[in-house]
Structures are given as structure tokens and as C-alpha cells.
Amino acid sequence: MAITSHLTADGSTLNIVIDGRFDFSAHQAFRAAYETLPDRPEHYCIDLEGTTYLDSSALGMLLLLRDHAGGDRADIEIVNCTDDVRKVLTISNFDQLFAIRPH
């Protein structure tokens, strides 16, 4: 598991890229990726292209990010998820909370 993140030059969007398994062991790194920023960006983009698997605690972490980013006003998109990851997100009705874009 590896988490990398970067802000766009204008500071408006935070990209978070997750490689490998997205599970409880990622929670500190994932939280650090957005909590340490001095200013809150407008958009968040979670890139799951390299994510092989996502468990229920990862779903919790995504919700924590959502609440941190303003709850229902949060603008978060989840991109490039594989079929398996997509399935987990769909089962949990996360498409109601996030903009999910597959490949």
C-alpha cells in the first residue's frame, strides 16, 4: 500500500493516489494526506487506478474525508476504480455520496 498526494498549482484540487490494498493499515497516511494542508482545497480527487482491493474500513476513511471536506457540500470524485473496487463502492451505495468515475 502506498499513498501519494499533491495539490494542483492553484491549490484548488487535492489529488490522492492509492496503490495496492486500501484497508485499515492506510488510515494514518490517508488522513495525513488531507489534514496537514493549511487551506482546504475546493476539490478532491481520489485516484484508485492502482488499488487492488478496498475494505469496509477504507469506506469509513472515505467518509471521514468527506466530512472533513464539508460533508454534503464536499466535492470529491473517485476515479479510475477497477470493477472489484467499483462493486464494493456500489454495494455500499457510495455513489450517493461521491462522484464515482470508472476507467
Next chain:
Amino acid sequence: MSSEHLDRQLLEELEEVMEGEFATLIDTFIRDSAERIAALQKALASRDAEAVRRAAHSFKGSCRNLGAIRLADLCQGMEHQSAQGQLNGQENTLVDIQQEFSQVKLLLQALV
């Protein structure tokens, strides 16, 4: 005259090769030659051309080794004749061989 009977240079080399045993060699040659001449005589008497040829051939070899050139040539003549089955007139050659051997014997004994 003696130079026709013996190869002096060969004998000098032989003396060198034999070191202290040159006298023994001469002595052995003289005794062995007497036996070979007797064998030649016997073979001729029995009219056995092959036996004559072999005896002549062997004697020729030792004569060459001792530098007895003329004696060797006489043996060779006898060897060739008998190889063709020719025994007639060989008695004369045998007499020549005996006479030549007497000469060689004296000359060789003089060397030691």
C-alpha cells in the same frame, strides 16, 4: 694393403665407443667368426641353400660392424648366390672367406 681389409676409421670410433672392452669385442668377434665359418661349411656340405644364405647374412652383419669390409663383401656375394639357389662354385668363395678371415684376425689382434 691392410686398408683394403679393414675400415680403420670405423675401428677407431668403435674403440672409443667400447672404452675398455674393445679387446673383449675383438676376441669375441674372432671366436664367433670361427663358429660362423664352420656353420657355413656345414651348410654348404649339406647343400642347403637357405641355411647358407642365412649364415652368410648373419656373418656379413657382424663383419660390417667390425669394419671387416672385404670379409663382409665376400659374405654378401655368398648370400646373394644362395638366395638364388646357386650353390655351385660357392666352395671357392668359402676358401676366400677363410683366407680373408685369417688376414683380418691377424690385423685385428694387432690392434689390441
Next chain:
Amino acid sequence: MASLTILVADDTPTDRLILERIVRAEGHRVVCAGDGVEAVTLFEREQPDLVLLDVLMPEQDGFDAARQIKAIAGERLVPIIFLTSLTDTESLVRCLEAGGDDFLSKPYNRVVIQAKIRAFNRMRHMHATMLSQRDEIAHHNEHLLQEQAVAKQVFDNIAHSGCLGASNIRYFLSSLAAFNGDVLVAGMRPNGNMMVLLGDFTGHGLPAAIGGIPLASTFYGMVYKGFSMTDILREINAKLNTILPVGIFCCATMVDISFRKQRIKVWNGGLPESFIFRRSTQQIEAVQSIHLPLGVLKSKAFKDDCLVYELASDDRFYMWSDGIHEARNSDGEMYGEERLRDVFRANDDPEQLFNSILGNVQSFVGEEEKHDDLSLVEIRMEPPQLPTETAGAPVRTLQTPSRTGEWAMSFEVQSRSFRSFDPLPLVLNVLAEVPGLRSHSNTLYGILAELYSNALEHGVLKLDSTLKNTAEGFADYYEQRDQRLDDVDEGFIRIHVCHTGQGEGGKLRIRVEDSGSGFDAQPPRQVPNVRAYHGRGLALVERMCDAVHYLGKGNQVEAVYTWNHDDD
């Protein structure tokens, strides 16, 4: 020069005396014989290195003595120099025929004798060196042949454990095919399909043969478990890519034949085009190589797309290594593809095609030539009769799940292992061995992971998920998890997996049991609020499975997963 022992055999005492002197002066030991019989006796006793032999001697002449001496010496080189004043050619020829190596004429010359002894001594040394090198080479060669025999045995055990003896297959491989890099494997899949792979490794000898072993064992390991052709090709490619040095790879054609659907899938990477011979039209259709050989590309770049052909009963498929195309006649001309096509054109009885091809190649290259490099396979579209000993899986293969369909396994993780050991990959590996289940790996991992986390975090570590109600609590929860994992010294988690076959697929029961006190609330549980940070795990499992049961006091959860074998 080292001191030699030299035998002098001469019936004339003066000649012996002179020779003895000359030879001794050179530092050699001399043994003297006065006739032929004595010469042979002394030769046996003294084992001299060189013999000086008079021709005319009493008792036994030099010719006979020479013959006997050469016989006794065997392969040891003992030069014989004939001492002779004979000058006629016939006598000299007799000397040579008796084994004489040279002549020495009278009167003896010291310098000539010394030169000859030295020359023959050098020859003796060379001969001895040659003999020992010959022995060494022979020894190495014998060793190599033994190793090849062992390698071939291992290779044959692995490569020929399949169904090459099936009634619809005919093939020709030279007995040393393995060492030409050619490998042919065939096996039946559990669904009745037949898979055949013909490979041609680059190079010759052991390096070429060695890749055939992982290829064959991977092939058979996977065919019998029902893996698809693309899975098998990918696996073989990955294995060869990893283990073979750059520059060694395997040109191959692989086919998957469904007799039920009368369909053939072909993958050709680097071998000459294969032929499909259709009985109805008597025409051939060529299947070209569209891929790189096995072992060249990394897994990511490997292409596994296959060509699919509908065949009719008794249609035939031919594949070959380039040995046929490159077979040369005495003028150095190659057989080539046109001649091969001509054989098909000229043929009027498909049953004779196989023999016609072989016969034609053979008469082209000439009867004298060996066909070490020629591999040819014919497969008929007709359900095969399998020879009993090779039918199905190889004898030594374990009873794999696929053969029985019914099996179960249990696995227990104990307290001291929770921190360091993750049992999920292990369990998943076992599940991936089940034919058809591999494509379900991700879902199965999801189910297992949720059940295991649940058992570990709540059952064993007794963590309270309400902690996760807030963002701070969420972090706190995982800090506590970490802490308790270090401290835990009691408890267990058991994983039971039970499988039953069902048609083309099966039913899997995964039960995870923990040492905890069970759930407070008995299921069915509420589907959580979509916005809650926790409580989603079991709900996910319920959605991914056919059914979830809560057993015992709530410390056991069983997930039932049914699946269909959707791969043909």
C-alpha cells in the same frame, strides 16, 4: 631424457656388445636376448620401453617376436627398431607388417642410434599423453551421456505424463528432441477439452532442454486443474521470462480443442504457420504466428489473444517446429513451405497425410540423414480414446480439488501469531487452485478480509466500533487495535472452508469463528446508515455472498458463495 629400459635382441655376440655399449652410454638400462624366444620372455618380464630386434635369429625370428611383443604391449606404444642389413623391399615390408617402426642397418652408427632412440622416446611421450587425454575425453563423454540420460529421464517423466498417446494425436519427435529444444505436451482438461503445446526452445543441448521442464510441469499442473489457455500461456511466459537468460526463449504453438463445440483455439508465438486441413474442401488454412515467443515479454506486455476456428469432425490440425521447413538435402537446399503444401495438394486420403509429410521430408533430405530436428504433430477433431495409464492427471499429482469437487479445510490462528501473520493470502492461494475460482479471487478476498477483521477486532481484541463514530475516535480505534495486537496473549480465530462441486461451478462455505463472546445483538443486523464511519463490513459480505449465517453465540459467521465455471 629420462632413463629408458631397452631390449636388445641379436644372436651375434659382437653386435650385441656394440649396441649395448652405445645404448648404455646414453644412460639407458639394457637387457639383452640372444634369440626370439628369449626376447619375448624378457619383454614380458622387463617391460622395456623400446626394442632393438634382429631379423634373423635362431629359435624364433624377429618377425614373430615383433608380433608377439606388439600383442603383449597392447595399446602401449613400444617402438620396435629392426636391426637388419636386409635391403630387399619384400623383407622391409615384412618388418613393417610385423609391427616394426624403423630399421637400423649395419655397421651401427652411434649418432644414428642415439637420434632414433630420442625420436622414439618423444613419440612414446606423445602417445602416452594422447592415451591419457583420450581416456579423459572418454570419461567425460561417458559422464555427459549419463547426465543426458538422467536429464532425459526426468524430462520424459514430466513431459510425457499427459495424453500424447490419445487416439486422435499422431506425432513425430526424435529421441533426442529434448536436446534440440523441442517439447511436446498434451493434457485433458476436466471439461473434456484437450490442450496441446508444441515448443521449440532456442539453442541446442542441455541449455535448450532445461526450459522444457518448467514449461511441462506448469502446463500439466494447470491443464488438469482446468485453467484457461490464456492463464496457462501467461503463467508459462512469466516463468520462462523469469528463469531463462535473455536470448533463450520458446517458440510455441498451443491449442485448446473443444470436441463438444468442435472448436479449436490457437495461439502461435514464433513457430511456422500451422495448418488446418478441412476434410470437406480438402483445403488447408494456415494459422500464422501473431505473437512473440514465450519467455520474451514481461507479463504486462504479454499478448494472449487466440484465434478461434470452427472445425468439423475428422478435420485435422498440423503443427511443426521449423525442423521440417529447414530440413536440407545434399545440395544444401531447404525443404520449405511450398513442398509441404504440395504434399497436402497431392494427397487424396487424409489418413495418409501424416506419413506422407514425414516420407516426403525423408526422401527430400535422403535416407542417410538423421531427423534429429524434426517435430510434427497431427490432431484430429474427434473425441479421443485415452490410453488408460495416461488418461487424466499424472499419477503423482495430488488429489486436487478439481477432481473430487468435495473438500474442506480448517485453519487456526493463535494469539501469538495475530501480530505477525496474515492468513488470508494462504487461504486465497488454496482457493485459487480450484478451477474457475481464480477469477473470483478479489471478491473472495473481500469476503475473507471482512470476516477476519471482524473476528480479530471485535472477537479477539474486543475493540468497540462505536469509537469510530467520530474522526478522532476512528484514529483512536486503530491506535488501540495496534496496541492490543502487541498485548494479546489469548484467543484464536478459525477459518473453515468447505467446497462442494455443483455442475460447472461449486458452492463454497467460508466460516470464521473467534474466541470472543459473540455479538451483542443477534442478526439479522441493520444495514447501517450510509454516512456512518463503521458497521459496514458484514453488510458488504452479505451483499457479496448468497447467504450469511450467524452461528453459535454469534462468534461464528458463515458466508455461502456459489459460483459458476464461466471459462471454457
